[in-house]
Amino acid sequence: MHPVELKDGADLDGFRRALRRLVAGGVEPDDVAWSGGAMPSLFGTCPDGGTAALPADAPPVPLPRLVGALIESVVCHRDPERYALLHRMVWRVVCGERDILDHHADPLVHRLAMLDKAVRRDLHKMHAFLRFRELRGPDGPDGGPGAERYVAWFEPDHFIVEATAPFFVERFESLVWSILTPVGSLHWDRRSLVVGPAAAKPDGLDRDDRFAEGWQRYYESTFNPARVNPVAMRAEMPRKYWANLPEAAAIPGMIRSAPARVQAMIAAEAAAPRHRNPDKAVAAMARQEPATLAELNRVIGRSEPLVPGATRAVLGEGPEGAAIAIVGEQPGDQEDLEGRPFVGPAGQLLTRALEEAGIDRRAAYLTNAVKHFKFVARGKRRLHQSPTAGEVKHYRWWLMKELDFVRPRLVVALGATAALALAGRSVAVLRERGPMGFGDLQGGIRQGFVTVHPSYLLRLPDAAEKENAYAAFVADLRRARGMVDGAAPL
Amino acid sequence: MDDTLLDKLEVLADAAKYDASCASSGAKRRAGGADGLGSTTGAGICHAYTPDGRCVSLLKILLTNYCLYDCAYCINRRSSNVRRARFSVEEVVRLTLGFYKRNCIEGLFLSSGIIRSPDYTMEQMMLVARSLRRDHGFAGYIHLKTIPEASPWLIEQAGLWADRLSINLELASDRSLKAFAPEKDGASIKAVMGQVGERIVEAKEERRRFSPAGQSTQMIVGADESTDLSVLETSDTLYRRYGLRRVYYSAFSPIPEASSVLPLKPPPLQRENRLYQADWLLRYYGFTVEEIAGGGEGGMLDLGIDPKLAWALKNRERFPVDVNRADREMLLRVPGLGARAVDKIVEARRHTTLRLEDVARLSSGLKRARAFLVTADHHPGGLTDRADLRQRLVAPPKQLSLF
Structure with missing residues (x-):
């Protein structure tokens, strides 16, 4: 048995290194015990232990592009079995099943597809539901306002923080920002990205920000009480995200008051217009073409x-x-x-x-x-x-x-x-x-x-x-x- | 942002919410870089959902809800007593950037009531888009609602800055439009759609930027007497003749300050949902309008079941279909199988003979599909032709609690 211990989280590099040596050494998936940092291996720890006896400078394993992409995604999943499952897939590819991902009904392929889907959904939801707050930096030397700086707190399901970085860097390249999560953090200063350790929820995020208040009012105004459908909402925005979405605080009240608001609308008689008809303006509207x-x-x-x-x-x-x-x-x-x-x-x-x-x-x-x-x-x-x-x-x-x-x-x-x-x-x-x-x-x-x-x-x-x-x-x-x-x- | 601006935002978001469209998809990948702001990813992102189940992707607001038109179905018609407000161009730009930087939105969806003249209004909207793009390097999504009565050059200028243009048809028939929207004219709306469609195709051929994410429209359902058949016929024409990307259906919903010519009732949400399903069948599943309408009665879709199942139940002689042999077109017609599941089936069956449990892994709609499918280890037998198949497939009515 080869115990392989990888770092906590999504250890793509470690997985790749181990995989190369396992494949070069011809080790079958059944003979490997994978463990991430958080889960001590049943076979005791020895750094790189299980693969110590294997070739040190193993060559890269040539894989179809889609298989490589799937590995990059699935290593972000929280499932402790992810490395073992990926190893099984790679082993089958190495043994000749190069079109393995077309076998959609294969139990292993299906299972990996589900993990991949979960990770991609998590990524998508982090892109969507993360909210920045503006925290002004210290006042400038001339007493003027400090530089614009944005901070966000988010709790993803999987180890996706680094995987989301390209999205946020591309979108907010011109801003200075930090993203803090319980599984890692990102810091961007308009030039370079620093990937930092796990963080605690920072204080001061609920400080006054008029735009955050404006967003709250926008969210409530854009809701149509005549179409209330909380099930559809929760399917796309499950409760677990609500804690970090400031606008979600208003949801229960919005649902509660909806039926009464609709009743009031239907009960209200059509009212006569309070203002007189702007006949002149309506007539003038037709004369918009340039006259000279x-x-x-x-x-x-x-x-x-x-x-x-x-x-x-x-x-x-x-x-x-x-x-x-x-x-x-x-x-x-x-x-x-x-x-x-x-x-x-x-x-x-x-x-x-x-x-x-x-x-x-x-x-x-x-x-x-x-x-x-x-x-x-x-x-x-x-x-x-x-x-x-x-x-x-x-x-x-x-x-x-x-x-x-x-x-x-x-x-x-x-x-x-x-x-x-x-x-x-x-x-x-x-x-x-x-x-x-x-x-x-x-x-x-x-x-x-x-x-x-x-x-x-x-x-x-x-x-x-x-x-x-x-x-x-x-x-x-x-x-x-x-x-x-x-x-x-x- | 001061209190006045917050108040205006409330009024002008409330006034804009009856537009169903919210998509931020279809734009090419791009980014604003070190001097600009924002990006588009191609797929679009929903940044929140409101308790009506609708997604919040774009900041959907009106430039103003003052309006010289008097469309009976619209809360902002000139004879309505609703609260009025007006943004300046600069205010809309500031709001868009502020929300965008907080990652609340993908971009802006700007519409407007008609003030002064259609041209004047359209130009103000165009100026918002131009300022965002040119003065602020904004690379997020911009959807502009065009005003069909505006001059062609203005609509074309709008297309230089927007990702998507849309023109609301509002009502499926010209007669209803005449009755409920006296200032509008079906022919001129379609003429503008034709013009925009032509420009989009030309720009694509000539590699110029012009409304790259295409155009869309909206029809209100349930305000007039139009049948589902006539609504779908209209959509079909719009897709074919004008190359529209999307037709949105908006169930006519009670509004404050309603007009006396359109009495209020709860919005026909189920009907709206069935129309969207039918629309999907038109665009991606190879169904014709006649086939879809044939699943219902009297030109109306069956509200109890989805239109694909309704069609299958009336065309049982076409089933069961062998999952291992049938062509893609026929698999797409099997209730419960989506386009993605069908693609996977077609790919997977090259390598193996599919059994029922395999199909279960590929599609989540097996419950409905079973009665119409043959697999290596399953044949529905007489099930396909049973008289009570419909009852078996729709969810059983909830048990009443007998106290």
């Missing part, structure tokens, strides 16, 4: 970019009532910094082309389908990224409203993104360039025109091709101008 272009622009201006990064929303520019509205894709790097549309290289090219086509840029209305710059950072440069179809759709509602206010006779879409936003479908720009009807939100049709985006001209590598394309662009703009000629000053 300036109001709409305020809405756009304070909204958040769909993709984080942009400095600001770049609004449209130009007079309301302009004969031609020109819609681009989205602001670029320079537009984002200056807050005006079409001021970068493509914008300068557009200005030149407009001039050649006989359109005064200042008389036209210029805007973009998408109002925020989107980019990827490459060193110091911000490289433009085209908006996705979903992003275009997100901004479409604003573009439509904007054009409703401007009421141009003709809307010119520059490039595929603008055409998508205006036509509501993807448009093959080079094939479909020319006049096109664009729908509005009211089901009407706007007179439109599709042409290329000036940035397309900038990207063409061949100089001759570039020149031809530019000439075609200017010709398009001239044609567009012809469509509204005589309507308004251009």
Whole structure:
């Protein structure tokens, strides 16, 4: 018989060391007597005694991932038999049953599954029912309030304190806190975790904390007396947890008074309203849509970019009532910094082309389908990224409203993104360039025109091709101008 | 926190409690790190339970219970004489952080009465979420109740900060909605659900963050004359057409300051429970609405037994089912076997022939399942077809004490 004595609590390291040596020595589970620190072994104590005769530098035992995870969980259980059961499982894996955990109906596997479930439930309940209290640290040297510090007292069923640490560290990494329990403690100072010994319930936890009082009142208010069902409550929050849950003190009173509260509600006659009907306010509610272009622009201006990064929303520019509205894709790097549309290289090219086509840029209305710059950072440069179809759709509602206010006779879409936003479908720009009807939100049709985006001209590598394309662009703009000629000053 | 804020909290928690949803699940794992606060674990955590058996996971409050709408079933309708209060954006942020740091909550569930206009109200709610995320690095869960009458851009802005958006349908039929909620409109509610659903799918495809835990809704049960069949048909449509994550059913419950058009009675809790069971069968067990409704009578579910058992009792020719041979779809239809037990059975029977005691280890519902199952050592024989099977399976009525 090999007596193996492990430390009190969840001694995963000790178990692993012993297991390696037992497996290396070929010791069968029936020949081992496991004991945790609290339970003296029947075979007398000798540190590492039973395994002293076994190979000292035993290699790790290769186990399936799920088996390893199960061991880590089950060693936390209070059951004194846990190590022996785990050893049996490992032995069967070593003997070839590598898919042992699929044998859900096997008595050993089932028993271990129950232990695992109990530990995981305990972990979950500790994550859930532990309450921190704020204890202010000593006053600062300037007499101001001390640092925020939180302390909790909890009584878990199993040896899970260390196993809960990752959860609390991740969640409250930016706070200073201690968790005290009868089986160990955790201390976090925003940098490192210290696992300490068992603790006694600290004094002063029931000291004044307005948030704790607020929580109590919240708990009582969120309860609906017409649905009282203490059995369902106790199934999830058994009485054993109530002692450390401050809000639980109110439970008996809440249950007691519930029937009378419901009776009173049902008995009460429907009362006539004490206040007069706010007719004006109700009527005004319907008029929430922006009434002017300036109001709409305020809405756009304070909204958040769909993709984080942009400095600001770049609004449209130009007079309301302009004969031609020109819609681009989205602001670029320079537009984002200056807050005006079409001021970068493509914008300068557009200005030149407009001039050649006989359109005064200042008389036209210029805007973009998408109002925020989107980019990827490459060193110091911000490289433009085209908006996705979903992003275009997100901004479409604003573009439509904007054009409703401007009421141009003709809307010119520059490039595929603008055409998508205006036509509501993807448009093959080079094939479909020319006049096109664009729908509005009211089901009407706007007179439109599709042409290329000036940035397309900038990207063409061949100089001759570039020149031809530019000439075609200017010709398009001239044609567009012809469509509204005589309507308004251009 | 001063006394005024405590009083407001009491009023605005009380006003929010009729919303059944409390889930904090479905968000991707994330953490606020050294400068932020909080984390989401994916699964959600219930931090307490109230004596109504419901979980307290999120700080569920209204921004305000002043409201310009006049929905008959709602305690906060404008004609109600209930106490009113209003939080500032900053106050909601402070409460959320304070409770979160004490490990009382997973995050915030914010809803609101309609003040000034739907847009104004929606923007205030969005600002709470934005402040939590941006000014405080809050990584906990945020659920925003969207206001269907608000402008689309605002609802989309809300989706940038929230984990989940929801829009309450409230009543299953458009007719009831018109009768009891004059300012609401079924078509526009569904239009917004469609819009949000579309945005969620797009954002997922384009790897943007937009309401990553999806959207949900709530229907009140027992306020109008809708049958269970029509409620479930509505849910089925919502799941299929709008990709909703959850439909919550809320038994119409007596409220203080009730309206005269909706007389009060105790809430139909059993009905609510059966609807949830039926909902589960729809989503995870491959049942159709017609099959589920067929288990009851006249479009109403059987209140005495769960809908799966009700279906099985009316379709006994499909049973008994051999646990060692039947396909997964049929095992899922066996009363007493849950989806998890079925998965274990399918895995375990590859290695061994299952006996009754094996099934007992895999499922806690064997008592109900016995009559419908064949194992290596068990056959229900005539039990499956006995006329009194229903009586045998439901808990016997409590013995009266004869004094």
